[in-house]
Amino acid sequence: MPSAQDVGGPVAHDAVVLAGGGARRLGGADKPGVRVGGRALLDRVLGACSEAGATVVVAAPRPTARPVRWAREDPPGAGPVAALGAGLRHTTADTVVVLSADLPFLAADAVRRLLAALDGQGVEGALLTDADGRDQPLVAAYRTSALRRELAALGEEHGGLAGLPLRRLTAGLDLTRVPDPVASFDCDTWDDIATARARIREHGHVLDEWISAVKDELGIDLDVDTGVLLDLARDAAHGVARPAAPLTTFLVGYAAGQAGGSPEAVAEAARKATALALRWAEETGEAGKPDGNAVATPADGQPDVAPDATPDTRPDAG
DSSP, X not given: XXXXXXXXXXXXXXXXXXXXXXXXXXXXXXXGGOEETTEEHHHHHXXXXXXXXXEEEESSOOOOSSOOEEEOOSSTTOOHHHHHHHHHTTOXXXXXXXXXXXXXXXXXXXXXXXXXXXXXXXXXXXXXXXXXXXXXXXXXXXXXXXXXXXXXXXXXXXXXXXXXXXXXXXXXXXXXXXXXXXXXXXXXXXXXXXXXXXXXXXXXXXXXXXXHHHHHHHTOOOOOOHHHHHHXXXXXXXXXXXXXXXXXXXXXXXXXXXXXOOHHHHHHHHXXXXXXXXXHHHHHHHTTOSSSSOOOOOTXXXXXXXXXXXXXXXXXXX
């Protein structure tokens, strides 16, 4: 199935994030504020739904990495159905993404897949399923009109929405499922928090997680091609000297910022710096060629390379 991005960009939508639970299994800790990979869980979720036209967080207001609209269920702590009803009152899009605030591995691509599934199958909702195949109604995209219809029916039947379980809401919807055991992973216990913190430090994830955390911290909304920058760092370290790697990548970032800060500006600055590093390395080799054919080496037969040079500064280099 093509993603929403493949067919002309993400489907227009709003987002409602439920962040006001009691976190009883965390001993009453402020779960949305618990940090995983240096970022609050709530901020990680807000980053994943950054393409929403409007984002409503149902909870008491707090500082967040990006601006949101705040709402509160009445009374506070009345449960997820009441919280969803409160958040939905502040949305206008025909489609709404509904998320809990404890999803450390949720990313924008998973949100796009939910939107594409909803848009492509003509259903009323598309939700993720976890590693055990269980529905996750708080990692889902819904038709706003269908949610409002069911919320109104439940409110009339029960005299309000307080205390109602989510399954009473989703039981009346035509749903499709999108399996994703990673994006649907939520943090209900301290063991879950420990698992999430360990996973993002694994070899295959740590660089992407670190770049995402730095961008959030610095307020940068930019797709960074880490491969280009790491290759540049390697070439600068190998062809010039090891300290040239971090200094050169800093200067590339500075130059890209002056040129407008787009991904294209980063790529162009990196290309120029890489070409310079390669020319520098060629001249180092050429300097020892008395006849243009052979490279001179010291008496011990080792290549004439600066003592602080290294073939590759990448942490995942073989």
